[in-house]
Structures are given as C-alpha cells and as structure tokens.
Amino acid sequence: MLKDRYIVLVEDDEIMGGSLLQRLELEGAEVLWLKQMVRALGAIRTPKKPIDAVICDIGLPDGSGEELFSTLLRTGAPPPFLFITGQGGIGQAVRLIKSGAADYVTKPFEMSVFLERLSLLVENREKPFRDDDFPPVMGVSVAARRVEALIAKAATESQPALIRGGPGTGKDLVARRIHDLSDRSAAPFVSVNLARETHSEAALFGPASGFDAVGEGTLFINAVSKMPVQVQTRLLKRLDQDFDGRLIAACGNDLEGLIEQGSFNSELFYRLARIEIPIPPLGTRPEDAVWLxxxxxxxxxxxxxxxxxxxxALCEEAVRSHDWPGGGRDLRARLLRGLAMATGPLLQPSDLFPERLAGPDEMMSLAQAREAAEKAQIIAALDRTDGQIGEAAKLLRIARTTLWEKMQKLGLSGS
Structure with missing residues (x-):
C-alpha cells in the first residue's frame, strides 16, 4: 500500500524517527526525515516531488506540528497530515483535524495501527468522493478510536466477526474496512443486506450469490437479525463445512432480546460473535458528530x-447537543437539506433543524419530556457498556427485555 509513496517524516526523537523510517522503507516508501519545523516548512512548500503524506510529531524543538500545519494552510492546501501525539495532546490533535488535518495517532501505538491509518490516508486521497460516501474512519473521540483499534485487530483474524450498532453507525463501512485491511483484500467482498432481500435464503445460498460468489473473500451479512429461523439453521450447517472465505455479520442492539424470544439461534450468535465490534451511537459522541x-x-x-x-458556531453547538437517532445518515440528510435551504454565508441551526423554528412559547408535554430524559439515559448506558444491552440494563436497573422494548420504541435499535 505504501510502495513508491513519497512520505515526509517530521520527528525529532531519534529512536521514534529511526524506527518509523526503517519500517516505512521496508514497506517500499521513499522517506524524507526532518527533525525541525523550519526545515520541514521549506521541504513541504517546495518539494522535490509530489508528497503523498506528512507524518508529523506535534512537539518539535523549534515549534510545533500545529504551527507547521497552520503556516502551510495560510499559503495553500498542504498534503495530508498524520499527526503523532501523546495522551496530553489529544485536544490539540482534534483541533487540527477540525482545521483540515487528515488524522492522528496517540503514543504509544501499535505499528500495524499506524500503518493502517497512513495507508488509508494515502489511498483516500486518490479516491473520488461521492455524495453517499462517508469518511473512512469513525471519528476523533476516544470511543471512535476504540472502534478503530478493534477494526485493525479484526483485520488480522480469519474467524467470524459481528458488528453491532444502531441505525446509521456505519456498520457496512466497518465491514469493508476490515476486508480491505486484511490479506483477503484482493478477493471479492460480497455484501448481502437482509433488510432489503425478499428471499434471504436465495441471496445467501443461491447460484452466483452469497457463499457461491465469495470464494476466498469476505461475505458480509447485514441485518442478520432479520434472518428467518430456517435460514439460520442452514447458515450454521454451512459454517461447519469447508468455507474458504471470511464471514462478517452486522446487527442492531436487539439480538439478546430475539434470543430470549426464541427467534434467533443462540449457537449462531456465539459463532458469529467470535470477534465483536460494538459501535456507540453517534448521539453519545458529540465531538464525532461535529467532526462528521x-x-x-x-x-x-x-x-x-x-x-x-x-x-x-451555533450550528455546531446544535449538532453537538442533538441525539442523532438515525446516526450518520440522519446527519447527512439534514446537511443536504440545509445546504439547499441556506440563505446566508454560514450554515445555521435553522438550516439543519427547521422544526426548531416553532414559537418560543411552545413547550414539550410532560410525556415528551419523560421520553426525552429516558432516551438520554439509555443512550448514556449503552455508551458506557459499549452497546452491551445486558450490561446497560443492569446499570439502568431494569430487565434486559424491558430495555430492548424501550429501545425499539425510541428508535435506538435496528440495522
């Protein structure tokens, strides 16, 4: 992925810089290693050849990575920047992301995670961006970084994986990332969304479909909770046979409730959840919502x-405080509508949330207020437990089935 790439490394630490230089060159990259901000500024402004990426430590002996990036921004569009920061510099790194930097990694980091993020940065620069595309990474929050670490680990495995999250959390993008980062990336990625399939058995087992088409690639089954019982049984039997590919499934937060009801096979659940990747709701990650x-x-x-x-600024604050029940898709839909309706030079809260233009004297009913408070508590509990319904129910001191029913009513579950 990095072969023949031209990378500028700005790092004053001899050990860290030497280690990164050695590994990047092993990956086939051409690396220019600089140790001072002033030298990096000149090398990036007038490069000897097009720069594919800049790896930059935030702390430098004659300034900072933030100063370097900000100076470059004043005279043009700099190459993609991947910042390296310690735990204490995360806030600064998030500021840089908002200013246009591509990404950051936090010390200490696994080399595999570092290479993944750098490869994504380089590859995404060359890909056209369509209206339905979303950024390849989950966000800038600590919760998003946990998901990124799970993605990187899952990409090194071959056993089934289960991605769990509510509507619009990007489960399909996570599955695709796992495939693209794995050794199977050259083989097919076959996606079957059971929420859109009238005949799920044919979509999975029919000729030139599902298992028949995937070969040694990745079969992604989205909305696995929609799978009929008889198809679940057939899927279990198929997994017991020789299968050269990799299975990744995705669902909402409702599988435990379906298992208790007897409509989802518990053995299949445990087979699918060998690796589990829970995605917290966007409403619990306000910084990620603003970043997105x-x-x-x-x-x-x-x-x-x-x-x-x-x-x-008021628009960003409105986005930060919204609970986003529809996740990223909801945010994108509101943004497109807001872009069409906006009349001023800046996007405003009323452009994204026209329903808030109601009279100032209008108040929620007590029932609406109770529902809003209940929803906020459930979202907070799910975030604290990484989407585990059973653990969230314990925190809320209610039965798991009761929590699942409330989530259904409030639109907090589903594929």
Whole structure:
C-alpha cells in the first residue's frame, strides 16, 4: 500500500524517527526525515516531488506540528497530515483535524495501527468522493478510536466477526474496512443486506450469490437479525463445512432480546460473535458528530451550495447537543437539506433543524419530556457498556427485555 509513496517524516526523537523510517522503507516508501519545523516548512512548500503524506510529531524543538500545519494552510492546501501525539495532546490533535488535518495517532501505538491509518490516508486521497460516501474512519473521540483499534485487530483474524450498532453507525463501512485491511483484500467482498432481500435464503445460498460468489473473500451479512429461523439453521450447517472465505455479520442492539424470544439461534450468535465490534451511537459522541458535519460539509457544500463559506458556531453547538437517532445518515440528510435551504454565508441551526423554528412559547408535554430524559439515559448506558444491552440494563436497573422494548420504541435499535 505504501510502495513508491513519497512520505515526509517530521520527528525529532531519534529512536521514534529511526524506527518509523526503517519500517516505512521496508514497506517500499521513499522517506524524507526532518527533525525541525523550519526545515520541514521549506521541504513541504517546495518539494522535490509530489508528497503523498506528512507524518508529523506535534512537539518539535523549534515549534510545533500545529504551527507547521497552520503556516502551510495560510499559503495553500498542504498534503495530508498524520499527526503523532501523546495522551496530553489529544485536544490539540482534534483541533487540527477540525482545521483540515487528515488524522492522528496517540503514543504509544501499535505499528500495524499506524500503518493502517497512513495507508488509508494515502489511498483516500486518490479516491473520488461521492455524495453517499462517508469518511473512512469513525471519528476523533476516544470511543471512535476504540472502534478503530478493534477494526485493525479484526483485520488480522480469519474467524467470524459481528458488528453491532444502531441505525446509521456505519456498520457496512466497518465491514469493508476490515476486508480491505486484511490479506483477503484482493478477493471479492460480497455484501448481502437482509433488510432489503425478499428471499434471504436465495441471496445467501443461491447460484452466483452469497457463499457461491465469495470464494476466498469476505461475505458480509447485514441485518442478520432479520434472518428467518430456517435460514439460520442452514447458515450454521454451512459454517461447519469447508468455507474458504471470511464471514462478517452486522446487527442492531436487539439480538439478546430475539434470543430470549426464541427467534434467533443462540449457537449462531456465539459463532458469529467470535470477534465483536460494538459501535456507540453517534448521539453519545458529540465531538464525532461535529467532526462528521465538517467532513461532509467540506465535500458537499462546493457542489450543492457554493455560496456557503462555512458552518456557524451555533450550528455546531446544535449538532453537538442533538441525539442523532438515525446516526450518520440522519446527519447527512439534514446537511443536504440545509445546504439547499441556506440563505446566508454560514450554515445555521435553522438550516439543519427547521422544526426548531416553532414559537418560543411552545413547550414539550410532560410525556415528551419523560421520553426525552429516558432516551438520554439509555443512550448514556449503552455508551458506557459499549452497546452491551445486558450490561446497560443492569446499570439502568431494569430487565434486559424491558430495555430492548424501550429501545425499539425510541428508535435506538435496528440495522
């Protein structure tokens, strides 16, 4: 993935810099290693050849990575920056991401995670961005970084994996990332979404479909909770046979409830969940919601609203406080509608949330207030337990089935 790439490494630590230089060259990259901000500034502004990426430590002897990036921004668009920071510099790294930097990694980091993020950065620079595309990484929050670590680990395995999360959390993107980062990336990635299939058995086992088409690649079964019982039985039998490919499944947060009801096979659940990747709701990750808004605005605004120059501070605050029951898809849909309706130079809260234009004297009913408070508590419990319904129910001191029913009612589950 890094073969013949031209990488600028800005790192003053001899041990860290030497280690990164050696590994990047083993990956086939051409590396220019610089140890001072002033030298990096000149090398990046007038490169000897196009730069594919800059790896930059935030702390430098004659300045900082933030100063370097900000200076480059004043005179043009710098190459993609991957920042290296300690735990104490995460806030600074998040600021840089919001300013247009590509990504960051936190010390100490696994070399495999570092190489994954650098490869993604380089590859995504060359891919066209479509309206339905989302950024390849989950976000900038600590919770998002936990998911990223699980993705990197899952990519090194061959056993089944189960991705769990509510609507719009990017389960399909996570599955694709696992495939692309694995040794199977050259083989097919076959996706079957049971929420859209009238005949799930034919979609999985029919000629030139599902198992028949995947070969040594990855078969991704989305909305696995929609699978009929008889198809679950057939899937279990198929997994017991020789299968050269890799199975990844995805579901909402409802499988435990379905198992208790007898509509989902517990043995199949345990087979699928050899590796489990829970994705916390976007509403519990306000910094990721604002970051996603900024990423999508940067891509979509020039095409849909070229007169808009940015996002207002009040708009970002409104996004931060919204619970986003529909996840990233909800945010993208509101943004597209807002871009079409915006009249000023900055995107405003009323552009994304026109329903808030109701009169100031209007109040929620007591029933609505209770429902909003209950929803906030459930989201907080799910975030604290990484989406584990049983553990969240214990925190809330209710039965697991009761929690599952409330999640269904409040739109907090599903594929």
């Amino acid at each position: 808004l900024q990423q999508l605005f940067r891509k979509l605004a020039p095409r849909h609203a070229p007169g808009l120059v940015g996002i207002g």
